[in-house]
Amino acid sequence: MSHRNARLTVHGRRLLVERVRSGRPVAHVAAEMGISRATGHKWIRRWQVEGEQGLHDRSSRPLTTPHRTPLTVEARVCRLRQDRKLGPARIAPILGLPASTVHRVLTRHGLNRLAFLDRPTGQVIRRYERARPGELVHVDVKKLGRIPDGGGHKILGRQAGRARRSNVGFDYVHSAVDDHTRLAYSEIHADEKADTCATFLRRAAAFFAASGIDHIERVLTDNAWPYRKSLAWRQALAELGATGKLTRPYRPQTNGKVERFNRTLLDEWAYLRPYTSNTERTAALTDFLHAYNHHRCHTALGGQPPISRVNNAAGQYT
Known part of the structure; x- marks a missing residue:
C-alpha cells in the first residue's frame, strides 16, 4: 500500500506508463523516478493486463481466512447482543471466546455500540438521508x-x-x-x-x-x-x-x-x-x-x- 512518502503514488505510476509509452526504456524511466527496474516492469505489466485500474493499490486482505470465527459462532454473538444487550466482556465467557474477538465480531456486524440498536427490539437502526432538498x-x-x-x-x-x-x-x-x-x-x-x-x-x-x-x-x-x-x-x-x-x-x-x-x-x-x-x-x-x-x-x-x-x-x- 502506498503512503505519503512513497516513491510511486497512483499519479507517479501513471507518469511512469506515459513515459514508457513514449518509447523510452523502462530502466531509464525507473532510474529517473528513483525506483528499481523490477518495480517499473511490475507496474507496466499491471497496466498492460488491467488498464487504468491496475495502477491502483490492491487490497492486502488474504483470499481465505481459515482461522476466522465460524459464522455460527458469530450468529450466537449477535443474538446475545441483540436479545440481552450484553457487551463483549459478558458475551466472551458465555461462548468461550476472547473479549477482543467478540468486539471484532460485533464491529463487523455493526453492533459494537448499543446506540446503533433499537432498544425494545434489538434491531439495527437504519440511518437514512433523502437525496435532494425538500424531499422530506x-x-x-x-x-x-x-x-x-x-x-x-x-x-x-x-x-x-x-x-x-x-x-x-x-x-x-x-x-x-x-x-x-x-x-x-x-x-x-x-x-x-x-x-x-x-x-x-x-x-x-x-x-x-x-x-x-x-x-x-x-x-x-x-x-x-x-x-x-x-x-x-x-x-x-x-x-x-x-x-x-x-x-x-x-x-x-x-x-x-x-x-x-x-x-x-x-x-x-x-x-x-x-x-x-x-x-x-x-x-x-x-x-x-x-x-x-x-x-x-x-x-x-x-x-x-x-x-x-x-x-x-x-x-x-x-
Missing part, C-alpha cells in the same frame, strides 16, 4: 417551561425559583428540519393546536423557499392529534402540494433529525445561559437559528453549515 421535512414540537420575569431557579436558586414558577405556563417550540440539508426553522407559540401547527407549516415553507428550497414534497411528523386528524393540517399540506407522513408509534428514530435538532436547541439556546425573562430567551432564538443555519459546523455535512448544502444542491439541480 421533519416537523416536531418541543415543550418548554416559561421563565418568570426576574429569572427562575438558575438565577435565584432552587427554592426561590420554584416559588416563582407557579402558573407561568409553557412555550411550545415548533421546528421544521429539512432531511437532506438539515436547514432548520423554529417558532415559539403558546400552544400546539391544529391551527397553530398549520400556520407554522406555511411559514416554514416560506422560509425554506426564501432559502432556496422551493418545494416540499413530504412532511414527517409524530402521531399527535393535530397531524393525524385535523382538517387545518391537511389543508396546509394541500396548499403546499405536500404529502403528510407519520412515524411509527414509539419510534422517535424515524423522526430523528428533528429530535436531534431539539437537543441542539436546548443545549445551544434554551439552556445555554441563565435568562432573566421569557422575553429575553425568545429574542435569542433568532440569533441561534442564524448561527445554526449559516455558521454552525454539522458533522453529517462534512463540517459545513446547512446553508452550504442548500447552495451546493441549488448548483447541482440547476
Whole structure:
C-alpha cells in the first residue's frame, strides 16, 4: 500500500506508463523516478493486463481466512447482543471466546455500540438521508417551561425559583428540519393546536423557499392529534402540494433529525445561559437559528453549515 512518502503514488505510476509509452526504456524511466527496474516492469505489466485500474493499490486482505470465527459462532454473538444487550466482556465467557474477538465480531456486524440498536427490539437502526432538498421535512414540537420575569431557579436558586414558577405556563417550540440539508426553522407559540401547527407549516415553507428550497414534497411528523386528524393540517399540506407522513408509534428514530435538532436547541439556546425573562430567551432564538443555519459546523455535512448544502444542491439541480 502506498503512503505519503512513497516513491510511486497512483499519479507517479501513471507518469511512469506515459513515459514508457513514449518509447523510452523502462530502466531509464525507473532510474529517473528513483525506483528499481523490477518495480517499473511490475507496474507496466499491471497496466498492460488491467488498464487504468491496475495502477491502483490492491487490497492486502488474504483470499481465505481459515482461522476466522465460524459464522455460527458469530450468529450466537449477535443474538446475545441483540436479545440481552450484553457487551463483549459478558458475551466472551458465555461462548468461550476472547473479549477482543467478540468486539471484532460485533464491529463487523455493526453492533459494537448499543446506540446503533433499537432498544425494545434489538434491531439495527437504519440511518437514512433523502437525496435532494425538500424531499422530506421533519416537523416536531418541543415543550418548554416559561421563565418568570426576574429569572427562575438558575438565577435565584432552587427554592426561590420554584416559588416563582407557579402558573407561568409553557412555550411550545415548533421546528421544521429539512432531511437532506438539515436547514432548520423554529417558532415559539403558546400552544400546539391544529391551527397553530398549520400556520407554522406555511411559514416554514416560506422560509425554506426564501432559502432556496422551493418545494416540499413530504412532511414527517409524530402521531399527535393535530397531524393525524385535523382538517387545518391537511389543508396546509394541500396548499403546499405536500404529502403528510407519520412515524411509527414509539419510534422517535424515524423522526430523528428533528429530535436531534431539539437537543441542539436546548443545549445551544434554551439552556445555554441563565435568562432573566421569557422575553429575553425568545429574542435569542433568532440569533441561534442564524448561527445554526449559516455558521454552525454539522458533522453529517462534512463540517459545513446547512446553508452550504442548500447552495451546493441549488448548483447541482440547476
